[in-house]
Amino acid sequence: MGPLFGAVVARALDEWWEGLGRPDPYIVVEAGAGTGTLARDVLAAAPECGPALRYVLVERSGALRERQAARLPLELPSLVLGPAGAGDEDGEAAHGSGQLATSLAGFPGQRFTGVVLANELLDNLPFVLVERRGHAWSEVRVGWGVGGAEEVLVPAAPDLATEAERLAPAAPEGGRVPLQHEAARWLRGAVSALERGRLVVVDYADASASLAARPWLDWVRTYRGHSRGGHPLDDPGGQDVTCEVAVDQLAHSRVPDCDGSQAAFLAAHGIEELAAAARxxxxxxxxxxxxxxxxxxSRIGEAAALLDPAGLGGFRVLEWVIGSL
Ligand SMILES: C[S@@+](CC[C@H](N)C(=O)[O-])C[C@H]1O[C@@H](n2cnc3c(N)ncnc32)[C@H](O)[C@@H]1O
Known part of the structure; x- marks a missing residue:
């Protein structure tokens, strides 16, 4: 996609900055920032909050962090977050010194006021897979057989079976459910990193009971390069295995304050105005x-693709408001 999504996110960041009373520094953490495309597009849109903006790309892959450095000017973490935020020693970030970006392998070392943004991160986190077998549940594990990786079904541990039964009591025989403990753990960590502000998750999403009724290979999808990959057990390590996010499981940790489609989110933050200017x-x-x-x-085409309810517009945007605004 082109830079339009980032331009709309930049407008949203400005609105949230105003809502927070224009904090300076205004720390925006993009979790799972990949190669830094969204960061580059947001910064290129030159948001009004720029002088206070400290954009932190959090990416666990060292190879991807190196690619970010080739895409956008990155500063040392201690310059952007202050020595304490960078996990070094005591000291605060400088105020009003312009829009600055840095890259880290994990969240800043100190709680902050601002935004945590995660675009297509939670679908990427590991999950446990369970399957309905009569009145019981089995856990789907992966073994190594003569033909390579293969499924091994074992009786689910009582806590997993109880959880699956709570999430999808009407699951059909053979229906599968992902148990997304890592996503829930990530959510709790992100909430506790924010002193005040907003946590925004953009992803493919559904609910556990609905996932249980759908074929599991519809919602466990693989990607290689920018195309769909093969069966999840093919070529271990050679493709990205992703899973639609079960919103009810996140809500069990903390109920989102807003839950809508990407199309609605983009409309609320002015995509139509940008598309009209492009036309x-x-x-x-x-x-x-x-x-x-x-x-x-190209921006006109991009707006149509981003708003398409059967495509990108159907992504979900979940928002949690932390502390008083
Ligand atoms: C599907 S990609 C999305 C990249 C980017 N946000 C985008 O929309 O193009 C998910 C990214 O999250 C990273 N990632 C996975 N787990 C992570 C974690 N716990 N902390 C930070 N990054 C993580 C992966 O390395 C990968 O770059």
Whole structure:
């Protein structure tokens, strides 16, 4: 996708900054930031909160953190967060010194006021898979057989069976449910990292009972490069295994304050205004067909793709408000 999503996120960051009373520093942690595409697009949109903005890309993969450095100017963590936030020693971040970005392998060392943003992170976290067998539940484990990785079903431990029964009491025979303990743990950690602010999760999502009624290979999907991969047990380590996020399981830790589609989120934060400007720009420049006109044209297509309810627009955006705004 092009930079439109980041431009809308930049507007949302401005609204939340205002709502928080314009804190300075305003710390925005993007968790699971990957190669830094979203960060680059948000910063390129030059949000109004810029002078106070400290953008922190949190990415556990060292190889991806290196690629971020090639995409956007990154400063030392101690400059952006102050020595204490960078986990070094006591000391505060400087105020109002311009939009600054840094990259870390984990959350900042101190609680902060601002935003935690996670785009397609939670679907990437490990989960336990259980399957309905008569009145009981089995855990689906992975073994290594002559043909490579294969499923091994074992009776689920009592706590897992109880949890599955609570989440999906009407699961059909053979129905599967992911138990997303890591996602719930991540949520609790992100909530406790925020002194005041907002936690925003964008992902594919459903509810446990609904997942149990769907074929499991619909919601455990694999990706390789930018395309769909093969069966989850194929080529271990060679493809990304993802799982739709069960919102009810997150809500068990903390009920979200907002839960809507990506299309609704983008509409609430002004995508239509940006798309209208792009349409006007394309109309004015189409005859010339120069680079600026073509940028407008591609932004029009991007808006349609981002809002498509059967595609990206159908992603869910969950928001938790932390502390008083
Ligand atoms: C599916 S990618 C999404 C990347 C990016 N947010 C995007 O939308 O393009 C998930 C990213 O989260 C990272 N990741 C997974 N677990 C993580 C964790 N516990 N903390 C930080 N990053 C993590 C992965 O290395 C990967 O880069």
């Amino acid at each position: 006007a720009g394309w109309q004015a420049g189409a005859a010339k067909g120069d680079l600026a006109a073509l940028r407008h044209k």
